[in-house]
Amino acid sequence: xxxxxxxxLGMIMAGGKGERLTPxxxxxxxxxVPFGGRYRIVDFVLSNFVNSExxxxxxxxxxxxxxxxxxxRMAWRTSGILPDYFITVVPPQMRFGPxxxxxxADAVLxxxxxxxxxxxxxxxxxxxxxxxRMDINQMLAxxxxxxxxxxxxxxxxxxxxxxxxxxxxxxxxxxxxxxEEKPARPKGMPSDPERSLVSxxxxxxxxxxxxxxxxxxxxxxxxxx
Numbered sequence: 001x002x003x004x005x006x007x008x009l010g011m012i013m014a015g016g017k018g019e020r021l022t023p024x025x026x027x028x029x030x031x032x033v034p035f036g037g038r039y040r041i042v043d044f045v046l047s048n049f050v051n052s053e054x055x056x057x058x059x060x061x062x063x064x065x066x067x068x069x070x071x072x073r074m075a076w077r078t079s080g081i082l083p084d085y086f087i088t089v090v091p092p093q094m095r096f097g098p099x100x101x102x103x104x105a106d107a108v109l110x111x112x113x114x115x116x117x118x119x120x121x122x123x124x125x126x127x128x129x130x131x132x133r134m135d136i137n138q139m140l141a142x143x144x145x146x147x148x149x150x151x152x153x154x155x156x157x158x159x160x161x162x163x164x165x166x167x168x169x170x171x172x173x174x175x176x177x178x179x180e181e182k183p184a185r186p187k188g189m190p191s192d193p194e195r196s197l198v199s200x201x202x203x204x205x206x207x208x209x210x211x212x213x214x215x216x217x218x219x220x221x222x223x224x225x
Contacts, residue, residue, distance in 0.1 A: 006144060007084075008054050009120035011111070013104050013201075014042055014128035015062030029061070031128035032068035040071050042128045046087065049124075052136040055085045058114055059128070060107050062092055062100060090114070109214040115207065123210050127201040139204060149209035152176060153202035162186035162196035170197060 018030025025033060031042035042059070049057055055078070061068055069089050076087045092100050093110055101107035108115075108125060115123060122143065124136065134153070143151040154168050167186045169178035179199070180186075186196040205213070 006121040008122045009118045010049050010057040010124045011108055012059045012126055012128050014059050016129050017063045028067035029063045044131050045126050045128050048134045057087045058090050060090050105217045123205045125203045143204045149206045151204040153200040154197045156195040157198050159186050159196050162198055165198035168197045
């Protein structure tokens with residue numbers, strides 16, 4: 001009997017300032033920066049999800065979001081007929097006090113109510129400010145087959161370039177054993193010491209693992225990123 005497809009909810013982090021792209025981000029957030037004429041950077045991650053037949057998506061916005069909200073309203077209108085097919089903008093709700101999102105973890109924590117309402121098996125937390133093509137079904141299949149609670153999307157880059165990224169240290173089974181943000185001396189991959197494995201900022205969480213991790217992070221004095 002074929003395995004039941006996991007129920008996936010996407011949380012798209014679209015609140016980035018993109019200060020290094022000034023003046024392009026003077027009046028808009030980084031995900032709303034135009035690309036190739038009529039497209040925006042956010043369209044890449046949304047296309048990846050929709051083409052992977054995953055279209056239950058909450059887009060969490062914050063910084064100078066009006067341009068992005070208008071683009072999503074016009075370019076990503078959904079019918080609303082199917083309960084698992086929606087792309088919904090979620091501005092900061094300030095559910096725990098008068099504060100903006102303090103980082104990715106805090107943004108998801110403040111919106112755990114929508115996770116509870118949707119009741120997913122897997123929560124996909126993806127950034128909205130990268131330009132790439134990805135079949136998320138492959139990542140989901142790996143997540144399910146490995147039995148992992150958390151799966152991180154990563155790509156290999158030359159070690160000299162890895163100093164600008166978050167670098168994963170993995171064992172020979174692909175399990176993450178350490179993470180270092182922008183290290184001066186990035187560690188190489190076990191199978192290719194001349195290249196390092198860098199995080200793409202895209203994650204799949206089993207639902208309970210996500211809740212446990214967010215509650216633990218909320219108790220710590222960190223930047224909640």
